[in-house]
Amino acid sequence: xxxxxxxxxxxxxxxxxxxxxxxxxxxxxxxxxxxxxxxxxxxxxxxxxxxxxxxxxxxxxxxxxxxxxxxxxxxxxxxxxxxxxxxxxxxxxxxxxxxxxxxxxxxxxxxxxxxxxxxxxxxxxxxxxxxxxxxxxxxxxxxxxxxxxxxxxxxxxxxxxxxxxxxxxxxxxxxxxxxxxxxxxxxxxxxxxxxxxxxxxxxxxxxxxxxxxxxxxxxxxxxxxxxxxxxxxxxxxxxxxxxxxxxxxxxxxxxxxxxxxxxxxxxxxxxxxxxxxxxxxxxxxxxxxxxxxxxxxxxxxxxxxxxxxxxxxxxxxxxxxxxxxxxxxxxxxxxxxxxxxxxxxxxx
Amino acid sequence: xxxxxxxxxxxxxxxxxxxxxxxxxxxxxxxxxxxxxxxxxxxxxxxxxxxxxxxxxxxxxxxxxxxxxxxxxxxxxxxxxxxxxxxxxxxxxxxxxxxxxxxxxxxxxxxxxxxxxxxxxxxxxxxxxxxxxxxxxxxxxxxxxxxxxxxxxxxxxxxxxxxxxxxxxxxxxxxxxxxxxxxxxxxxxxxxxxxxxxxxxxxxxxxxxxxxxxxxxxxxxxxxxxxxxxxxxxxxxxxxxxxxxxxxxxxxxxxxxxxxxxxxxxxxxxxxxxxxxxxxxxxxxxxxxxxxxxxxxxxxxxxxxxxxxxxxxxxxxxxxxxxxxx
Numbered sequence: 001x002x003x004x005x006x007x008x009x010x011x012x013x014x015x016x017x018x019x020x021x022x023x024x025x026x027x028x029x030x031x032x033x034x035x036x037x038x039x040x041x042x043x044x045x046x047x048x049x050x051x052x053x054x055x056x057x058x059x060x061x062x063x064x065x066x067x068x069x070x071x072x073x074x075x076x077x078x079x080x081x082x083x084x085x086x087x088x089x090x091x092x093x094x095x096x097x098x099x100x101x102x103x104x105x106x107x108x109x110x111x112x113x114x115x116x117x118x119x120x121x122x123x124x125x126x127x128x129x130x131x132x133x134x135x136x137x138x139x140x141x142x143x144x145x146x147x148x149x150x151x152x153x154x155x156x157x158x159x160x161x162x163x164x165x166x167x168x169x170x171x172x173x174x175x176x177x178x179x180x181x182x183x184x185x186x187x188x189x190x191x192x193x194x195x196x197x198x199x200x201x202x203x204x205x206x207x208x209x210x211x212x213x214x215x216x217x218x219x220x221x222x223x224x225x226x227x228x229x230x231x232x233x234x235x236x237x238x239x240x241x242x243x244x245x246x247x248x249x250x251x252x253x254x255x256x257x258x259x260x261x262x263x264x265x266x267x268x269x270x271x272x273x274x275x276x277x278x279x280x281x282x283x284x285x286x287x288x289x290x291x292x293x294x295x296x297x298x299x300x301x302x303x304x305x306x307x308x309x310x311x312x313x314x315x316x317x318x319x320x321x322x323x324x325x326x327x328x329x330x331x332x333x334x335x336x337x338x339x340x341x342x343x344x345x346x347x348x
Numbered sequence: 349x350x351x352x353x354x355x356x357x358x359x360x361x362x363x364x365x366x367x368x369x370x371x372x373x374x375x376x377x378x379x380x381x382x383x384x385x386x387x388x389x390x391x392x393x394x395x396x397x398x399x400x401x402x403x404x405x406x407x408x409x410x411x412x413x414x415x416x417x418x419x420x421x422x423x424x425x426x427x428x429x430x431x432x433x434x435x436x437x438x439x440x441x442x443x444x445x446x447x448x449x450x451x452x453x454x455x456x457x458x459x460x461x462x463x464x465x466x467x468x469x470x471x472x473x474x475x476x477x478x479x480x481x482x483x484x485x486x487x488x489x490x491x492x493x494x495x496x497x498x499x500x501x502x503x504x505x506x507x508x509x510x511x512x513x514x515x516x517x518x519x520x521x522x523x524x525x526x527x528x529x530x531x532x533x534x535x536x537x538x539x540x541x542x543x544x545x546x547x548x549x550x551x552x553x554x555x556x557x558x559x560x561x562x563x564x565x566x567x568x569x570x571x572x573x574x575x576x577x578x579x580x581x582x583x584x585x586x587x588x589x590x591x592x593x594x595x596x597x598x599x600x601x602x603x604x605x606x607x608x609x610x611x612x613x614x615x616x617x618x619x620x621x622x623x624x625x626x627x628x629x630x631x632x633x634x635x636x637x638x639x640x641x642x643x644x645x646x647x648x649x650x651x652x653x654x655x656x657x658x659x660x661x662x663x664x665x666x667x668x669x670x671x672x673x674x
Binding site: 090139143144145146148149150152153154155156157158159160161163164167168273276277280286287316318319320321322323324325326328329332333336337338339 | 420467470471472473474476477478480481482483484485487488489490491492495595603606607610616617647648649650651652653655656657659660663664667
C-alpha cells in the first residue's frame with residue numbers, strides 16, 4: 001500500500017530478499033503493524049470488552065470505533081506531514097493552521113443558520129489553510145529558508161492571528177448541520193472516518209498512479225539531482241506544504257465540529273508533534289526520500305490506541321507523555337543505521 | 349544578491365551585521381516607547397526587562413550554543429518545568445536544604461541534556477526528533493511528581509525572590525544578576541576557549557571538524573549538557589520568580605528562546621553568530637511585551653504576531669544578506 005518505487009534504501013543495510021518469508025519479514029510496514037497488534041492484544045487482555053461492537057440507534061459503538069474516530073484529525077495531519085517529510089522538510093505549523101481554519105469556520109458559521117452558508121464558510125476555512133500552506137511553501141522553496149524555521153514563523157504567529165480574529169474568545173457554533181462533520185454518522189460509522197478514507201484514497205492514487213510520488217521521493221533523496229534531472233522542485237515543495245496545510249485545515253474543521261467551538265489557544269495543540277511522531281512510527285525516515293502513507297496512518301492509530309489504553313487502564317493520562325517519549329526513543333534508535341550495525345555485529 | 353553582499357564595502361555580509369541590526373532595532377523600540385509613553389524610558393523599565401526575562405535569557409544562552417553547533421533543543425521548556433517541579437518537591441515534601449536542592453536540579457538538567465546529546469551522537473539521529481522526545485519525557489515526568497502546582501514557601505527561595513539589588517538608582521533581582529553573570533561566562537566560553545571554537549567548527553561543518561581532529565561527539569554531548577544545565581538554571585530562576593513548581597510552566601518557551609537566538613543574529617544553520625546576541629534578542633522580545641503592556645489597548649496576542657513578523661523579517665534578511673547557502 002505504500003507509495004514506494006525504489007525498494008532499496010539509500011544505504012544497503014540488508015541482504016537481498018531471497019524468499020517470500022524474508023520479504024515479509026523485511027516489509028517496511030511489519031514493525032508498525034506489529035506494534036499496533038501488540039497494543040491491541042494488550043488492550044484485549046487488560047480492558048474488558050475491548051473488541052465488543054454494538055449497534056445502537058443505527059450507529060456502531062465500541063472502543064475500536066472510538067479510537068478510529070478520535071484518531072481522525074491526527075491521521076489527516078499525519079498524511080500531510082508524510083509528504084512534507086518525504087521532501088526532507090518538516091511542518092511545525094500544523095497546530096496553528098488547525099486553530100486558524102477552525103476559527104474561520106466557526107466564526108463564519110456562527111450561531112444561527114443565516115450567518116453564512118456552511119459551504120461558503122468551509123470553503124473560506126479551507127482557503128485560509130491553503131494560504132498558510134502557500135506561505136510556508138513560498139518561504140521554503142522561494143526564499144530557501146530551512147523548513148523548521150520557515151514553519152516556526154507561522155507556528156508562533158498563527159495562534160496569535162486566530163486570537164486576533166476571535167478577540168481572544170472561544171467561538172461556539174450553534175448551527176446543527178455543522179456538527180455532522182465531526183460527530184455525525186454515515187452508514188453506522190462516524191462521518192470523520194469517511195473524510196479520512198477519502199483523503200487517504202485520493203492521496204494514494206495520486207502518489208501511486210501518477211508520477212507525483214516518484215517526483216516527491218526524488219526531491220527528498222537528492223534535491224539537487226532532482227532539479228538537474230529536470231524536476232520543478234520548487235513547485236513540488238510548494239505543493240507538499242499546501243497539501244499539508246490543507247490536511248491540517250480539514251483536521252481543524254473536524255476538531256471544531258466535534259467540540260462545537262473553536263478555541264484558538266488550544267485547538268490542535270501539539271498536533272504537529274503527534275503527526276511527526278505518527279510519520280516516524282510508520283517507518284518514514286525524517287531524512288526524506290522513501291515514504292509510506294499507510295505507515296503514517298498506522299502510526300496515528302498506534303498513538304491513539306496508546307492514549308486509549310492508558311486512559312482505560314486508569315493510569316493518570318499525563319503519564320501518556322512519558323510512554324510516548326519512550327516509544328519515540330525506541331523507534332528512532334531501532335531505525336538508526338548505527339543500531340542495526342550493532343545488532344548485526346553481535347551474532348556474527 | 350550575493351554579489352551585492354560581497355561588494356566593495358561588504359558591510360551587510362560582516363558577521364556582526366545582523367547582530368547590530370538587532371541592537372539598532374532595540375534602541376529604536378525603546379526610543380519609540382519613550383516618545384509615545386511618558387515614564388517608559390526610565391532605567392527601571394529597562395531593568396524590569398531583565399528581571400522579567402532573566403530565565404529566558406539563560407535559556408537563550410543554552411539554545412545559542414546548541415544552534416551554533418548546528419543542532420536544536422526543543423526540550424528546554426519542559427526541562428525548565430521539570431526543574432521547578434523537582435525543586436519544589438524536594439523543598440516542600442522532602443524538606444531538603446536549598447543548597448543541595450539547587451545542586452541536584454542543576455545536575456539533573458545537565459545529565460538530561462547530556463543523555464540527549466549522547467543519543468543524538470551515538471545513533472546519528474536528528475536533534476529535532478530526539479529533543480522532541482525529551483520534551484515529552486520531561487513534561488510527563490513533571491506530572492509523575494504531581495499534577496497540581498506546588499507552592500514554594502521555603503525562606504531562602506522567598507528571600508531570593510524578594511531581594512532587590514540596588515544598581516545605579518534602580519534595582520535588579522538576584523535572578524537577573526545571575527543571568528547576566530551566566531551571559532558573561534558564556535561569552536568567555538564561546539569566544540575564548542577551545543570548547544567554544546570546537547562548537548563553531550562543528551556547527552560550520554561537522555565533517556571538516558572531525559577531519560581536523562576535533563572530538564565532535566564530545567563537543568555535541570557537552571553542548572546539549574550545557575543546554576540542559578541552562579534550562580535547569582532557567583527553571584530555578586523561574587522558581588525564584590514564580591515561587592511555585594508546576595508541570596505547565598514554560599510551555600512553548602523553547603520557541604521564544606529560538607526566536608530570541610535568531611533575532612539576536614545567530615543563523616539556524618549553525619556556526620555563525622554571537623552568544624551575546626541572546627541578550628539583544630531577549631530584550632527585543634521583552635520590549636515588545638512591555639510596549640504592548642504600556643499601550644494598554646493592544647491585546648496580548650499581538651505579542652505573538654509581532655514576534656512572528658520579526659522572525660520572518662530577520663530570517664529573510666539573514667538569507668538575503670550574506671547568509672550562507674546550505
